[in-house]
Every structure is written in C-alpha cells, then in structure tokens.
Amino acid sequence: MIRLMNVSKHYNKTQTQALKNVSIDIDQGEFVYLIGKSGSGKSTLLKHLYGQVKPTNGHVVFDSYIVSRLKSNELYRLRREVGVVFQEYNLLDYKTVYENVAYVLEVTGVEENQIEERVMEALTTVGLKHKELDLPEHCSGGEQQRIAIARAIVHKPKLLIADEPTGSLDPRTSLKMLQLLHKINRSGTTVVMSTHDYSFVEHMPARVIRLENGIVKSDRSKNHTLLILNNTMGEFYVV
C-alpha cells in the first residue's frame, strides 16, 4: 500500500540530511509506530507520505499514486485518502465540535444529506457525540485531540497519519488516545504513528520502525516486538 524506495531528503536551508536512503513497505491494515528521538526524521518521513515534502532522491508510492511525482494541484486527490493529525489540534475556535468536523466534508463537496450522518459517525467513533454543540475551548486537551481525529477520519481515509499525537497530553489521556488509534486501525484503516515514547509499544504492541539520524535503524514486526517484551519479562515465547 505504501512504498518508500531509497528515499533521501536534504533540506537546503539548514543543510540537513533528514532522511538517508530509507526503504519501507507498509501493507493495508497495518499499525506502525515510527519511533526515534527528536530530530531523527520522523516528521519528515510522514510528510513524504502525504506529499507535504518531496524527496531529494527516491520515490514514494501510495496505492496507485506516485506521491513523489504529484504536482501541487493534484495533491487534493491523495489528501482524500489520507487523514493527518498532529500534536497541535489546529481546530477552528469559532466553530462547534460538529462544525469543525463537517467543514472538511463541505470543502470537498460532499452532498449536504450525507454530511450529518458521516460527522455523527466520526464523532461516535471518537466518543464525542455528546459534545457536538460545544466549542473546542469547552473541551479538554484530550477531547480536542479527539475532534482532530474525527476530522481526520470523517472522509474515511485508507491511511491515518498521526505525528506525535500525544505530545501535549498527560500519560493517562495519551493511553486512551492510543487505544482510540488502535480501534480505528481494527476497523481497517492503516495507521502510522510517530512518537518518541517507547512505552506505547509495551502497552499496545505493533510493528515498530526506529529512525536514528535519518536512517532506519530497525524494523520489527508485532510478533518480534512481543518477543522482545516477553524477553525483558523473563519469558521466551511469542504471544
């Protein structure tokens, strides 16, 4: 579904080699943690997936799109298939929870009679149906991130990208957010989530790709991750 082939990214402005010859394949339906310290290239890699930056060398393919070759006026087609959430929620503070989510469908020309059903479905998934008429400022940080997630999934994307989605949340709320992302994944959406917090993997194991200075240092399947976790607990079997 996603293929990065020998992707390198050099930022001229800062003379930084953010990605070095990265090759990764991700299948439809996978949950992937992208792990690495700050500055290791996680955001840069994710931006390649939704066409925000173009590789200096190599290719990025998503389904039938050669993302690395899409022109800026063709990106909107890709963006219908990909939802993105960030550490910052980027909500419109003068719109209600409902309107923040509906807005995405309105600008992409979805028919009026479908909008309500789809917005309420997304709000139900994230557990915020009861908040539909509230303004974001009357919602907690965790709830605001849920609005952002509802907005990202309301057009039923094949891929959900979450770039440090828990960066502004306390540990308990972060864990709930993680559970929500796994729930969305179980409904068939591929999820790629960046984090510098390895403890998430212990709570909810999945494939882990670790970046270090723009290089893929390791790429472990879920079973391998479970083996490592069990190993640290003194057991030696794959669950």
Ligand code: ADP
């Ligand atoms: P991470 O998400 O792991 O923190 P980033 O992908 O944001 O890593 O950054 C990787 C490297 O690329 C860092 O050294 C960062 O300073 C640099 N970088 C990121 N974005 C830009 C940009 N837009 N212009 C110039 N340098 C950038």
